[in-house]
Amino acid sequence: MEGRYFLDTDIFLWSFDESDPDRCQIARKLIGTALAEHVGIISYQVVEEVLSLVLDRFEVKLSSGDSETYLERVLLPLCEVYPTAELYQSALTLADERKLSYRDALIVAGARWGSCKVLFSGKFTHGGHIGALALYNPFET
Numbered sequence: 001m002e003g004r005y006f007l008d009t010d011i012f013l014w015s016f017d018e019s020d021p022d023r024c025q026i027a028r029k030l031i032g033t034a035l036a037e038h039v040g041i042i043s044y045q046v047v048e049e050v051l052s053l054v055l056d057r058f059e060v061k062l063s064s065g066d067s068e069t070y071l072e073r074v075l076l077p078l079c080e081v082y083p084t085a086e087l088y089q090s091a092l093t094l095a096d097e098r099k100l101s102y103r104d105a106l107i108v109a110g111a112r113w114g115s116c117k118v119l120f121s122g123k124f125t126h127g128g129h130i131g132a133l134a135l136y137n138p139f140e141t
């Protein structure tokens with residue numbers, strides 16, 4: 001794949017879930033490639049959601065130290081989209097025009113803001129597009 005891509009929160013969640021080895025491996029490969037080749041990015045929203053889940057909602061929660069390490073080694077190096085008034089306005093417009101939840105619209109707006117060609121997410125219709133942004137569910141065969 002050429003060009004930058006955006007990783008939605010669920011990609012990170014699957015990377016922790018070893019109950020489905022295939023999904024776990026796919027998610028880990030996407031994250032690993034994003035880090036190694038500097039082609040994948042995330043937004044502040046993904047950082048916040050991942051940390052909230054691993055610290056508060058996982059059945060087996062990450063320790064504070066492990067969470068800090070994950071933040072420093074994985075999440076922060078990928079984070080390139082931060083909150084701005086324009087990002088929020090773009091998400092509001094997308095939510096209205098595309099009938100998306102605000103949270104999903106903010107992910108799409110972040111991917112666009114980061115000049116990504118592809119959004120990897122298990123939430124959107126595989127093969128769909130929102131403008132020039134291709135939606136790809138890496139878990140669909």
